Amino acid sequence: MKKIIFVLFISIWVLSACTEETSTNSIKTGDMGDLISSTIENAEKHDVSKFEEYELESVIDGDTIRIKYNGSSEKVRFLLVDTPETNHETLGEQPYGPEAKEFTKQLLAGLDTVYLEFDVSYRDKYKRLLAYIYTKEGISVQEQLLKNGLARVAYIYDPNTKHVDWFKSIQKTAQQSAIGIWSVEDYVTNRGYDKDVYYAAIKNGNQSNIDEDKSNTNNNKGSCEIKGNINSKGNKIYHMPGQRDYENTIAEEMFCTEEEAKAAGFIPAKQ
Structure with missing residues (x-):
């Protein structure tokens, strides 16, 4: 009987732990x-x-x-x-x-x-x-x-x-x-x-x-307007407002400063 009670206790504890672990998910x-x-x-x-x-x-x-x-x-x-x-x-x-x-x-x-x-x-x-x-x-x-x-x-x-x-x-x-x-x-x-x-x-x-x-x-990272994009060759390029291709660039990442963009491995666009 003691063995059965112990097994039941462990089972309930495991189930409770699993429930607690997954309870944060809405689905x-x-x-x-x-x-x-x-x-x-x-x-x-x-x-x-x-x-x-x-x-x-x-x-x-x-x-x-x-x-x-x-x-x-x-x-x-x-x-x-x-x-x-x-x-x-x-x-x-x-x-x-x-x-x-x-x-x-x-x-x-x-x-x-x-x-x-x-x-x-x-x-x-x-x-x-x-x-x-x-x-x-x-x-x-x-x-x-x-x-x-x-x-x-x-x-x-x-x-x-x-x-x-x-x-x-x-x-x-x-x-x-x-x-x-x-x-x-x-x-x-x-x-x-x-x-x-x-x-x-x-x-x-x-x-x-x-x-x-x-x-x-x-x-949108507030007023951060520097667009980071990875081109077809895999190069990480960042584009500043006012540059030639800025408006047509689809941003993969947005940066607030050039330093932030460079730290993420991006280099400046040539034009």
Whole structure:
């Protein structure tokens, strides 16, 4: 009897610990099925007839899958979005990383194939394929990750910018609604995700406390106007207001001073 009571105590303690660890996430595991069902039912269905269909092998994380491409198994990185990490060698696991992976996994569950819409350039510097991902029903995976606050718009590199305006409009709505990654102010940064800020906010009970006006100011870094962009050759260039290509430059990062830009590894534009 004592042994049974001890086992029950340990079981309850483990379950309590797991509950406490995951209680900061607004998308609970039990809610994911309902979220996926709602997404499939209500998502806009896009025409995929002109896209290329490939065999789906696996989901690696929220923004990466593996497909069979021309007879080889290859990774596909989702264009223009970035989800929190799940098992990064230096960053570790970031809040909402597991949720983003589970969302992508369940959205593609049961599918043997996916449809890929390529932009101008097919691969990144790591030789991974780059594409916009759709289900056979025409659901955009990137659109739904952004809509549900599980990804940010990022890695905006010319010439692959076809859907950047569309994605930014979706992100803005999620940000204003303070859902998912946007539920904690300053968790999302221009360089990725700051989990220290996230856990500090949770500890102080400040989740879902985004003030819209303040958030917009923070995300634009106030009056910071120096645009950092990575060109097709992988060179980090920053552009100052008044320079020839400034208005046409899509910023990957914004800086307040030239010193800040240089510290991040960017060099000044020639004109």
